[in-house]
Amino acid sequence: MPRTQALMLEIATGDAxxxxxxxxxxxxxxxxxxxxxxxMQLPSVRxxxxxxxxxxxxxxxxxAELTAEGWLESRQGLGLFVAPPRQRLSAxxxxxxxxxxxxxxxxxxxxxxxxxxxxxxxxxxxxxxxxFRKSA
Amino acid sequence: MPRTQALMLEIATGDAxxxxxxxxxxxxxxxxxxxxxxxMQLPSVRxxxxxxxxxxxxxxxxxAELTAEGWLESRQGLGLFVAPPRQRLSAxxxxxxxxxxxxxxxxxxxxxxxxxxxxxxxxxxxxxxxxFRKSA
Amino acid sequence: MPRTQALMLEIATGDAxxxxxxxxxxxxxxxxxxxxxxxMQLPSVRxxxxxxxxxxxxxxxxxAELTAEGWLESRQGLGLFVAPPRQRLSAxxxxxxxxxxxxxxxxxxxxxxxxxxxxxxxxxxxxxxxxFRKSA
Amino acid sequence: MPRTQALMLEIATGDAxxxxxxxxxxxxxxxxxxxxxxxMQLPSVRxxxxxxxxxxxxxxxxxAELTAEGWLESRQGLGLFVAPPRQRLSAxxxxxxxxxxxxxxxxxxxxxxxxxxxxxxxxxxxxxxxxFRKSA
DNA sequence: GTGGTCTAGACCACA
DNA sequence: GTGGTCTAGACCACG
Numbered sequence: 001m002p003r004t005q006a007l008m009l010e011i012a013t014g015d016a017x018x019x020x021x022x023x024x025x026x027x028x029x030x031x032x033x034x035x036x037x038x039x040m041q042l043p044s045v046r047x048x049x050x051x052x053x054x055x056x057x058x059x060x061x062x063x064a065e066l067t068a069e070g071w072l073e074s075r076q077g078l079g080l081f082v083a084p085p086r087q088r089l090s091a092x093x094x095x096x097x098x099x100x101x102x103x104x105x106x107x108x109x110x111x112x113x114x115x116x117x118x119x120x121x122x123x124x125x126x127x128x129x130x131x132f133r134k135s136a
Numbered sequence: 137m138p139r140t141q142a143l144m145l146e147i148a149t150g151d152a153x154x155x156x157x158x159x160x161x162x163x164x165x166x167x168x169x170x171x172x173x174x175x176m177q178l179p180s181v182r183x184x185x186x187x188x189x190x191x192x193x194x195x196x197x198x199x200a201e202l203t204a205e206g207w208l209e210s211r212q213g214l215g216l217f218v219a220p221p222r223q224r225l226s227a228x229x230x231x232x233x234x235x236x237x238x239x240x241x242x243x244x245x246x247x248x249x250x251x252x253x254x255x256x257x258x259x260x261x262x263x264x265x266x267x268f269r270k271s272a
Numbered sequence: 273m274p275r276t277q278a279l280m281l282e283i284a285t286g287d288a289x290x291x292x293x294x295x296x297x298x299x300x301x302x303x304x305x306x307x308x309x310x311x312m313q314l315p316s317v318r319x320x321x322x323x324x325x326x327x328x329x330x331x332x333x334x335x336a337e338l339t340a341e342g343w344l345e346s347r348q349g350l351g352l353f354v355a356p357p358r359q360r361l362s363a364x365x366x367x368x369x370x371x372x373x374x375x376x377x378x379x380x381x382x383x384x385x386x387x388x389x390x391x392x393x394x395x396x397x398x399x400x401x402x403x404f405r406k407s408a
Numbered sequence: 409m410p411r412t413q414a415l416m417l418e419i420a421t422g423d424a425x426x427x428x429x430x431x432x433x434x435x436x437x438x439x440x441x442x443x444x445x446x447x448m449q450l451p452s453v454r455x456x457x458x459x460x461x462x463x464x465x466x467x468x469x470x471x472a473e474l475t476a477e478g479w480l481e482s483r484q485g486l487g488l489f490v491a492p493p494r495q496r497l498s499a500x501x502x503x504x505x506x507x508x509x510x511x512x513x514x515x516x517x518x519x520x521x522x523x524x525x526x527x528x529x530x531x532x533x534x535x536x537x538x539x540f541r542k543s544a
Numbered sequence: 545g546t547g548g549t550c551t552a553g554a555c556c557a558c559a
Numbered sequence: 560g561t562g563g564t565c566t567a568g569a570c571c572a573c574g
Contacts, residue, residue: 016236018564025243032246045547055566060547068340069247070365076426077546077573084422087249088365092358093342094248098258100152101244106262107161108237110168111205112230113223116263122234123259126242127252150356154348154558191559288508290549297515304518317562327551332562341519349558349561359521366520370530372424373516378534379433380509382440383477384502385495388535394506395531398514399524426573463574 007043011052019054023062031071031082033130042072042080147188155190159198167207167218169266178208178216279315283324291326295334303343303354305402314344314352419460427462431470439479439490441538450480450488 009026011019030036042048045063049056063080066072073083089097109119145162147155166172178184181199185192199216202208206224208216225233245255281298283291302308314320317335321328335352338344345355361369381391417434419427438444450456453471457464471488474480478496480488497505517527 017240020564025247029243029246032249044545046545057567058565060549061564063547073422074424074547075421075574076548079546081421086364087362089248090359090362093360094250097244098248098250098255101241101248102258102262104153105237105241105259106266107165108233109263110266111161111164112225112234112237113168114230114234116260116266119234119263120256120260122238123241124252124256126238127245127255130246130252149347149353150345152346156558194559197559289512292549301515301518304521316560318560329552330550332564333549335562346562347559348563351561361520366522369516370520370522370527373513373520374530374534376425377509377513377531378538379437380505381535382538383433383436384497384506384509385440386502386506388532388538391506391535392528392532394510395513396524396528398510399517399527402518402524428573466574469574 007048007051009048009052011054019052020058020062020065023048023052023059024065027062027066028069028071029130036082038082038084040082041078042082044079145184145188147190156194156198156201159184159188159195160201163198163202164205164207172218174218174220176218177214178218180215279320279323281320281324283326291324292330292334292337295320295324295331296337299334299338300341300343301402308354310354310356312354313350314354316351417456417460419462428466428470428473431456431460431467432473435470435474436477436479444490446490446492448490449486450490452487 007027007030009023011022015022017025027036027042036042042063043051045056045059049059052059063072067074067080070083070086070088072080074080105119105123109116145159147158151158153161163172163178172178178199179187181192181195185195188195199208203210203216204224206219206222209219210216241255241259245252279299279302281295283294287294289297299308299314308314314335315323317328317331321331324331335344339346339352342355342358342360344352346352377391377395381388417431419430423430425433435444435450444450450471451459453464453467457467460467471480475482475488476496478491478494481491482488513527513531517524
């Protein structure tokens with residue numbers, strides 16, 4: 001399996017999310033869309049840290065979270081690799097988190113006084129075109 | 137105009153949002169849906185703090201944010217009242233915050249491996265039925 | 273709800289487990305047995321770190337893991353509290369991890385040439401007497 | 409005595425254990441169950457490394473550990489052979505390692521909220537059917 | 545070379 | 560005061 005190329009991740013300083021969060025989101029998205037395929041090796045902690053100009057510990061933290069969530073798996077001394085898909089969370093847990101995400105988004109839409117149709121259309125447009133991995 | 141009655145706000149300890157955020161979200165939602173009508177008076181800082189069993193500073197902070205966002209207006213010596221609709225945020229600011237909200241929601245959907253159709257349907261359903269104020 | 277008293281946790285330097293792991297295991301066990309009851313507040317990150325003579329970051333890491341696993345919940349600015357029990361993992365995930373734990377233990381029993389009866393009796397004895405929380 | 413045939417060992421990439429550990433566990437288990445009988449010769453370091461597609465150093469390290477533990481013995485210039493049963497570890501050392509294994513397993517059971525009865529039954533079932541070598 | 549852990553010290557948001 | 564994040568630098572096990 002090939003190592004990933006430069007992994008076009010970018011850290012946006014203006015982004016409200018913490019850096020480690022941006023890394024987690026970015027990599028998770030690339031795995032979900034298949035851009036990072038099963039078994040591919042990720043950039044090394046030190047390598048990605050240097051590429052992004054951040055501290056290796058920050059990358060390590062992001063990688064640890066992705067590993068705990070089951071998206072990556074570590075092979076000692078070799079590196080980190082994209083793990084096979086699996087349903088890690090119970091239905092209730094997923095439902096709970098999804099509810100929270102929906103509530104948060106709806107509150108923001110209300111706060112910004114965005115038209116419901118526009119909000120729905122935007123979400124629809126963003127989600128279409130994403131190729132999801134089949135869950136095991 | 138009548139003062140609001142008890143203002144059925146509830147602070148959920150299991151909620152991931154900070155308390156001040158829960159207050160802001162709750163009041164904003166009630167204004168947006170018309171449950172809190174234009175000109176109605178809000179509970180005093182001390183009164184609401186006591187009712188919710190929280191620190192008055194936290195209520196004051198929430199009220200300040202709602203006032204800054206244009207949802208409430210202060211009448212010196214009388215208290216806080218629901219303000220007439222207006223557009224406080226610049227187009228850029230609204231667009232930026234909306235983009236962030238969309239990004240956050242999409243990432244959550246991906247992380248939870250929720251089907252795009254289901255996510256869109258859910259947002260649509262939650263937003264319908266909310267009566268929005270007309271923006272100025 | 274009362275704050276926990278000294279929380280008799282001890283860090284064993286001779287223990288093969290990393291310090292943060294010992295904290296996670298210790299607290300999880302106390303929650304499972306009910307010694308730390310629902311809603312109780314945990315020692316502060318800095319407080320526990322000082323009590324154990326370790327770095328606050330190490331405690332924070334352990335707390336973060338327990339929070340991610342659903343045993344604790346954070347209330348911003350207030351502290352960490354024992355969360356209500358819930359089944360966070362899917363049946364497959366729990367089964368997978370349990371299989372791994374069994375395999376690891378069996379391998380160790382074989383390596384040490386411990387009599388099967390002795391191993392079973394020991395596990396039985398250790399698990400009995402633990403009062404488990406009822407899952408929601 | 410015959411050399412072992414292919415030694416049906418498999419390295420599972422999804423396994424959390426380091427590769428050397430998988431080899432040690434696998435061979436030790438086969439000796440304990442009698443699948444690898446006293447006096448049988450093991451595959452050469454290079455041969456096994458090639459068969460498994462891993463680094464020869466890793467195989468060498470695993471063999472060294474098994475030799476140190478008394479499961480294998482080296483006959484200069486001939487290769488490695490399954491050694492006669494003996495008790496290498498001191499009582500204290502065995503007891504300490506066994507305690508650690510028990511502790512680890514119990515913590516996993518608690519973390520996964522597995523019923524004690526189920527855990528005991530599973531360990532019992534896994535250990536029965538394994539034929540143990542008599543200790544010297 | 546790889547990831548994993550720990551320490552030290554700083555800054556932030558929240559109450 | 561609380562937890563959360565980031566940086567910096569060190570040491571370890573594994574391959």
